[in-house]
Amino acid sequence: MRTLQVELGDRSYPIYIGSGLLNQIGDLSIKHGISVQSTHLIVTDEQVASHYLKKVENLMAEAGFKTVSHVVPSGESSKSLAVFEQVMTTAIQGKLDRSSAVFALGGGVVGDLAGFVAATYMRGVTFVQIPTTILAHDSSVGGKVAVNHPLAKNMIGAFHQPVMVLYDVDTLSTLPARDVSAGFSEMVKHGLILDKTFAYWCLEHASDLLALDKEKLAYGLERGCAIKAEVVSHDEREGGLRAILNLGHTIGHAIEAVGGYGRFLHGEAISIGMVGSAMLAESLGRGETLLHETKKMLRALNLPVVLPSDVSVDEIMDAMQHDKKFTEGRMVFIVPDEIGKVSIVKDVPVEAVRSVVEKLKEEEQQ
Amino acid sequence: MRTLQVELGDRSYPIYIGSGLLNQIGDLSIKHGISVQSTHLIVTDEQVASHYLKKVENLMAEAGFKTVSHVVPSGESSKSLAVFEQVMTTAIQGKLDRSSAVFALGGGVVGDLAGFVAATYMRGVTFVQIPTTILAHDSSVGGKVAVNHPLAKNMIGAFHQPVMVLYDVDTLSTLPARDVSAGFSEMVKHGLILDKTFAYWCLEHASDLLALDKEKLAYGLERGCAIKAEVVSHDEREGGLRAILNLGHTIGHAIEAVGGYGRFLHGEAISIGMVGSAMLAESLGRGETLLHETKKMLRALNLPVVLPSDVSVDEIMDAMQHDKKFTEGRMVFIVPDEIGKVSIVKDVPVEAVRSVVEKLKEEEQQ
Numbered sequence: 001m002r003t004l005q006v007e008l009g010d011r012s013y014p015i016y017i018g019s020g021l022l023n024q025i026g027d028l029s030i031k032h033g034i035s036v037q038s039t040h041l042i043v044t045d046e047q048v049a050s051h052y053l054k055k056v057e058n059l060m061a062e063a064g065f066k067t068v069s070h071v072v073p074s075g076e077s078s079k080s081l082a083v084f085e086q087v088m089t090t091a092i093q094g095k096l097d098r099s100s101a102v103f104a105l106g107g108g109v110v111g112d113l114a115g116f117v118a119a120t121y122m123r124g125v126t127f128v129q130i131p132t133t134i135l136a137h138d139s140s141v142g143g144k145v146a147v148n149h150p151l152a153k154n155m156i157g158a159f160h161q162p163v164m165v166l167y168d169v170d171t172l173s174t175l176p177a178r179d180v181s182a183g184f185s186e187m188v189k190h191g192l193i194l195d196k197t198f199a200y201w202c203l204e205h206a207s208d209l210l211a212l213d214k215e216k217l218a219y220g221l222e223r224g225c226a227i228k229a230e231v232v233s234h235d236e237r238e239g240g241l242r243a244i245l246n247l248g249h250t251i252g253h254a255i256e257a258v259g260g261y262g263r264f265l266h267g268e269a270i271s272i273g274m275v276g277s278a279m280l281a282e283s284l285g286r287g288e289t290l291l292h293e294t295k296k297m298l299r300a301l302n303l304p305v306v307l308p309s310d311v312s313v314d315e316i317m318d319a320m321q322h323d324k325k326f327t328e329g330r331m332v333f334i335v336p337d338e339i340g341k342v343s344i345v346k347d348v349p350v351e352a353v354r355s356v357v358e359k360l361k362e363e364e365q366q
Numbered sequence: 367m368r369t370l371q372v373e374l375g376d377r378s379y380p381i382y383i384g385s386g387l388l389n390q391i392g393d394l395s396i397k398h399g400i401s402v403q404s405t406h407l408i409v410t411d412e413q414v415a416s417h418y419l420k421k422v423e424n425l426m427a428e429a430g431f432k433t434v435s436h437v438v439p440s441g442e443s444s445k446s447l448a449v450f451e452q453v454m455t456t457a458i459q460g461k462l463d464r465s466s467a468v469f470a471l472g473g474g475v476v477g478d479l480a481g482f483v484a485a486t487y488m489r490g491v492t493f494v495q496i497p498t499t500i501l502a503h504d505s506s507v508g509g510k511v512a513v514n515h516p517l518a519k520n521m522i523g524a525f526h527q528p529v530m531v532l533y534d535v536d537t538l539s540t541l542p543a544r545d546v547s548a549g550f551s552e553m554v555k556h557g558l559i560l561d562k563t564f565a566y567w568c569l570e571h572a573s574d575l576l577a578l579d580k581e582k583l584a585y586g587l588e589r590g591c592a593i594k595a596e597v598v599s600h601d602e603r604e605g606g607l608r609a610i611l612n613l614g615h616t617i618g619h620a621i622e623a624v625g626g627y628g629r630f631l632h633g634e635a636i637s638i639g640m641v642g643s644a645m646l647a648e649s650l651g652r653g654e655t656l657l658h659e660t661k662k663m664l665r666a667l668n669l670p671v672v673l674p675s676d677v678s679v680d681e682i683m684d685a686m687q688h689d690k691k692f693t694e695g696r697m698v699f700i701v702p703d704e705i706g707k708v709s710i711v712k713d714v715p716v717e718a719v720r721s722v723v724e725k726l727k728e729e730e731q732q
Contacts, residue, residue, distance in 0.1 A: 148453050
């Protein structure tokens with residue numbers, strides 16, 4: 001078992017990564033002070049529930065914990081206020097109290113939704129994350145939780161740190177291939193923003209990663225989490241540095257919104273967004289090989305690097321207006337300087353962004 | 367102008383209390399760093415909007431601020447997730463960004479709703495409170511914000527401190543008599559829990575207060591806010607001491623819930639709840655005159671001290687099960703020791719509470 005500590009003062013917490021970890025959920029819950037008096041809530045989605053819910057419920061019961069479960073439909077559509085209210089209903093009917101905990105068993109959608117429930121149920125209760133996707137290595141660090149508004153993604157949320165993250169790499173074996181690839185998008189991103197060596201490690205071991213080699217996977221997840229934890233430790237509430245984690249996200253979120261949060265997986269949209277950021281860097285005269293190298297890394301992990309031709313540039317531009325990175329009328333972008341290094345560029349002209357989006361639609365030549 | 371500082375470390379903020387203060391909203395907003403670049407949101411209700419919305423909008427515009435407004439129906443029913451989502455829609459369509467502020471212009475309902483919007487819009491933006499009711503002297507201190515779940519009050523919320531509270535006592539002149547009385551309920555409570563002198567001051571000046579004498583009113587609001595601020599400074603997130611502010615609230619919230627959040631005003635329900643707490647104290651052998659004195663104070667301010675005979679004891683008891691003070695299966699009550707002093711009593715037998723609720727329904731004899 002690898003243990004990575006996320007340093008956030010009195011909100012610090014460990015991420016446990018390893019094979020067979022799910023079996024330790026009872027012991028780890030006791031270790032982290034989860035109450036055996038109160039009832040706790042397990043939130044998961046249909047897909048994950050079919051594989052692991054019964055197991056987690058039984059393990060918790062064996063360890064002496066009372067739980068109720070709420071299963072939401074799989075997919076981004078569950079990050080709505082309507083589903084949020086249904087989960088709250090289960091929590092209230094289950095008589096959860098202030099000493100209760102909410103367990104997120106699933107990927108980013110479940111983590112964000114359950115985390116926002118934990119952040120706001122009775123003004124905040126304990127939160128535990130049990131990621132079951134590769135992508136969730138990203139969302140399980142940093143405490144950002146949210147639901148979507150019909151007009152924009154992650155618009156309603158909070159900062160709420162878990163007390164522990166339990167990452168059992170065995171649960172990743174049941175992921176569909178498309179989710180596996182999409183999951184590596186944020187991992188590559190962590191290399192691209194801060195760690196050139198790790199970015200090229202991802203490229204070198206792309207086929208091992210896609211084959212879910214447990215050793216490589218555990219290392220990649222730990223390194224990805226560690227880079228994110230380092231950034232978040234310096235800037236918990238996104239006052240400055242933390243913004244670099246948004247590489248590819250401004251365009252990526254717009255792609256997701258225009259696709260109705262169903263057509264593109266988050267990791268796929270971010271992949272295209274990161275290509276866009278590299279194009280923006282090129283147009284600003286930074287690094288000649290940046291775009292080529294970025295595409296190579298993403299393609300090695302079977303990630304998309306072009307925007308399908310039927311996607312409307314106008315719709316993408318319009319969706320971007322609602323982005324949280326759009327502060328005080330200026331457009332803020334994270335732009336790579338080179339592989340492993342980015343900077344925050346304010347006052348990016350909207351026209352430069354439009355050119356990039358148009359270019360993302362062109363048939364790739366390289 | 368009286369200024370009271372609520373001490374909460376880097377979340378400290380001032381409460382300005384006085385006559386004609388609304389006219390200073392522009393200057394005070396500039397003083398507190400509200401951005402002239404971003405658009406801000408004013409949330410208010412129909413009743414308050416008819417008196418003050420145009421004025422506040424104009425004053426803000428004159429000071430160079432851009433605002434959008436959202437008017438919700440008056441009353442507790444606006445503290446719903448559905449109305450919350452509508453306010454969020456206005457915020458997004460108004461292109462509020464991370465440097466925006468949400469202004470709550472109104473009473474407790476507007477403050478709680480707008481505060482929860484401020485706490486969660488883009489994971490938290492600046493919050494400004496402009497209370498227009500007496501009751502709001504209570505909710506404007508301490509940063510508790512929330513909406514209701516159909517099954518229980520204030521179940522979905524956060525702790526989110528305002529950057530300033532602007533309390534113009536002139537706005538209280540348009541309050542209906544019933545709201546005036548209900549507003550003094552929390553003021554008396556602040557005396558009952560911590561300040562015997564202030565409790566008797568409220569009794570002595572009850573008729574001046576009901577007549578909205580500006581000097582007496584400003585003193586009463588300042589003292590009420592100060593007592594609450596003192597408690598909150600010691601325990602921002604209700605780990606211990608802060609619980610004493612819940613005097614009368616366990617029974618009171620149940621009364622509101624059973625009345626469908628429309629029949630009883632919050633202050634009225636709390637008034638009956640505080641009589642219940644005094645009865646509980648009596649049954650525990652505390653203070654002989656406590657119940658008599660408590661009733662005298664509340665009646666002097668035209669507050670109800672009995673539960674109407676058609677209210678079901680079973681329904682009240684059932685509603686109490688969902689209360690946040692019901693931790694790990696035990697029933698926690700704030701019970702007065704004497705006027706100006708209370709203690710937190712855990713493990714109160716449910717049957718003792720039922721007896722109190724039954725007694726609250728009996729025709730008063732004294």
